[in-house]
Amino acid sequence: MKTQFNIGNLEFSKPIVQGGMGIGISLSSLAGAVSKNGGLGVLSSVEMGCDYPNYKTNPKLADRQALEDHFKRAKEISGNRPIGLNIMVALTQYEQIVKDAVEVGVDIIFAGAGLPLTLPELTRNSATKIAPIISSKRVAKLLLKHWWRHYQVVPDAIVLEGPLAGGHLGFKNEDLTPERLLEQKLPGLIPGVLEEIKPYEDLAGRPIPLIAGGGITTAADVRETLEAGAAAVQLGSRFVATVECDAASAFKEAMLNAKQSDIEIIVSPAGLPGRAIHNHFLEEVKAGLRKPVNCPFNCIKSCDYKTSPYCIGLALMAGKRGDLANGYVFSGANAYKITEITTVESLMNELMAEIDS
Template sequence: MTDSVNLNTDLTKDLGIEYPIIGGPMYPCGNPELVAAISNAGGIGVVQPITLTYVNNYEFRAGLRYIKSLSNKPIGMNALIEQSSKRYRQKMEAWVDIALEEGVRFFITSLGKPDWVVEKAHNHDAKVYHDVTELKWAQKGLDCGVDGLIAVNNRAGGHAGKRDMRELYELLSGQGKPLVCAGGIATAEDFIAALKLGYAGVQLGTRFIVTQECTASELYKQAILDATEKDIVMTEKVTGVPVSIINTKDLKEKGTELSGFSKKMLKGKRSKYLMRMLLAIRSFRQLKASFQDNSKGPKYWQAGKSVAGCKSIETVDDIIQSFVKAA
């Protein structure tokens, strides 16, 4: 039996939500129905704009309106700050503006300098939380005025950090901002452990892929259910930066290393931007095809070590209620 924990935290107060649970942005897995279900269940679903437009084929504003037709609760948006392309930056700025016009009041920034997102968001009383893996990145975000930090640990899906959740809490908790634990949360016990450590909330990715609302292919969902922690490997092969991925048969055969040419290009001062862009474009295509299972090519299925706690496909509401009841 666990002692009860307080679900009314700085995160729930900041975002005006019932439970301190964020459905993390996911390329390519964050379909509109999943985002809406997480918000409807009392957490907050976060839109990944490239998922909404490229995977789910919505014009951005129309996609947001569709989500709003499924839920009248708060939702968030992921603003990946990319320095390498001016066109991408303009696109992201336009998406942030549209999101604000459509009433989105929560942004998660990752990578780079989030100053321009903070400026736009704060003009509308919206909150910005910044994904970080180290103190130096937290400092950079705080210098830009972010309202909270998402501490991405070494068990996370996507671009994982190097430190465990306890180490990261100790490193980042003195900053006077709400701290969210991202990585390794799949069960009510994981959720309670994070809150007991002092985190103001949790951000989940992998657990929400194995839900009825997520439109990932059955093969992808089954691969998560079958996987153990040991099957999760970090590879630069997909995007050029390390991501957590299931070590499938294909990947075992082909290896998780980038080609010598790609590595060389990523080392060059100028060529690294071009290489990153090329890898990003290729990875968007490969990840989408793997997610939908409509290609014969190798399967690139991102997931974190929280696969260990993913035992069955449930509804989002059942998962969130199981956390809440246990707390």
């Protein structure tokens, strides 16, 4: 089986993409290490500057500086290999972050948590590649049609995130029941999306690689996903349990200690269901004890602090720092299978173990 994959002129010796995880979970240490070892490391743009001294007084400036700093550092760690940036469409500053990413020189933008309908316009005449994150054949069809009709542009790659992914999910709650999850296994979703991609590859005269993720945990999962037709796989939770991951030790340990019954679907202020590890903070959210009294960050377009169950910005910042009394851990459905913290190099070699060179 072929191991190398390309996104246009970007070449990768391993068909592994590290999912962008915020707030502050995938920054330069993790993204740089993944790219250094032959995959594609991806920074998360969500409140990147939250640890900068000027963040409280000027968060936009802090986030912009953090983007420059982390992209530069990831490039240095990787040996100047490609580095991606994940940007949530649901962010209030989405358009500005895209423009900043282009200015900084980010190699590829991954855009999800909403439909990135205007992404081609925002990146026009730049070298930055664009890859929407979709959840189904239907969404792929809609997005491909819209981009071609309005911009005569096709994606440089597409990410298909299945329902076993962590973080924000592009599914309705009724699609996330145990019965429906059995019907929507990731390999089975791939052929339908490839069917939608093919006509646009013909129109553009070039391949549009499909990257598939959500619940991928083992080398067998990687092999099965590639055999189903994906050009590469995307993983998030497995990369949290690495030495290089930018999160606090307590965040990583919460994932190591999680049992299958601890991983649950939650209500996110972003207006999307999410998958996270159950803890006391989330119990307090359900009891209505974490209602925000104001909006300190204005980070999510759809979030109204008057009706929001909690402040997701504060919760994710606390989680990233290991303060799980005031935050929580997003995770994939199979995170309970993770048993140790390893290095990025060892993990990537493990994931490639069942793929022939």
